[in-house]
Amino acid sequence: MIEKLGWHKNQWLDIDRIFIAANNRGLKFADGIFETILIKENKPILFDEHLKRLEKSSKILNINLKINKLTLKQLIHDGIRKLSLKNDQFASVRINYSRGTNEGRTLTIDSTSETKDLDNIWLEFYRIKPNFNPISVCISQTEKINEFSLISKCKTFSYNQAIQVLAEANEKSFDDSILLNTTGELCCGSTFNLLINRNNQWITPRKESGCLEGIMISQALKLKIVKEELIPPEFNNDDIIVAINSLSCRQINQVNDLKLKPKFDPIYFWDLLYS
Numbered sequence: 554m555i556e557k558l559g560w561h562k563n564q565w566l567d568i569d570r571i572f573i574a575a576n577n578r579g580l581k582f583a584d585g586i587f588e589t590i591l592i593k594e595n596k597p598i599l600f601d602e603h604l605k606r607l608e609k610s611s612k613i614l615n616i617n618l619k620i621n622k623l624t625l626k627q628l629i630h631d632g633i634r635k636l637s638l639k640n641d642q643f644a645s646v647r648i649n650y651s652r653g654t655n656e657g658r659t660l661t662i663d664s665t666s667e668t669k670d671l672d673n674i675w676l677e678f679y680r681i682k683p684n685f686n687p688i689s690v691c692i693s694q695t696e697k698i699n700e701f702s703l704i705s706k707c708k709t710f711s712y713n714q715a716i717q718v719l720a721e722a723n724e725k726s727f728d729d730s731i732l733l734n735t736t737g738e739l740c741c742g743s744t745f746n747l748l749i750n751r752n753n754q755w756i757t758p759r760k761e762s763g764c765l766e767g768i769m770i771s772q773a774l775k776l777k778i779v780k781e782e783l784i785p786p787e788f789n790n791d792d793i794i795v796a797i798n799s800l801s802c803r804q805i806n807q808v809n810d811l812k813l814k815p816k817f818d819p820i821y822f823w824d825l826l827y828s
């Protein structure tokens with residue numbers, strides 16, 4: 554049984570056998586974008602939405618994205634077949650796209666237009682189990698989201714800030730961290746968006762806070778079950794707070810010293826958004 558699988562430069566490989574050149578800008582400068590898509594019932598879920606966000610990120614960051622949608626979709630379906638999943642099993646595929654190789658050692662952008670269509674892309678497939686376990690979080694005291702940054706609006710290779718706040722949380726015996734923006738407004742988690750049920754109304758930090766436009770949040774907005782708001786970092790012990798992304802839906806049961814008691818069914822809610 555295959556647990557993980559990769560594709561790069563027209564080859565199917567074990568992920569550990571995918572080698573990225575030392576002069577690739579994705580490796581050298583974290584100069585790349587990506588999307589992670591849930592595979593459910595042997596299908597890439599919300600594929601079009603993820604691809605639109607990838608394209609949006611490429612335009613914001615001026616990356617010359619060269620991906621044929623049909624070719625990419627076929628590669629993903631080929632990868633799913635190779636995993637040999639049963640219908641009740643889950644997997645994920647991460648689409649990685651680098652700006653390309655770098656000439657010399659400067660940051661100058663001078664190579665993307667000459668690359669072949671699929672040279673800058675690699676795919677990673679993993680068998681997974683969606684995560685519905687509750688977590689405790691602290692509010693990061695070291696990192697803030699810059700709500701004016703273009704980087705904050707894109708899924709890039711750079712995870713330095715997320716790693717830093719996760720390390721901060723672990724040092725304080727929490728599972729993860731949530732971040733505020735530079736004005737002290739509630740923004741997002743290390744790798745997840747936030748949903749809060751307060752007074753029987755679901756709310757989520759507004760896009761202007763600097764949070765990434767999450768696919769699951771977009772689904773909730775489309776279904777009109779959540780509203781965007783400017784949310785201060787003040788919580789009530791009867792709040793339902795949810796950390797959500799494409800592969801997980803976890804109730805937050807503690808923020809700093811505040812313990813939260815309400816019951817919540819994350820699987821039902823997650824399935825509702827994916828339906």
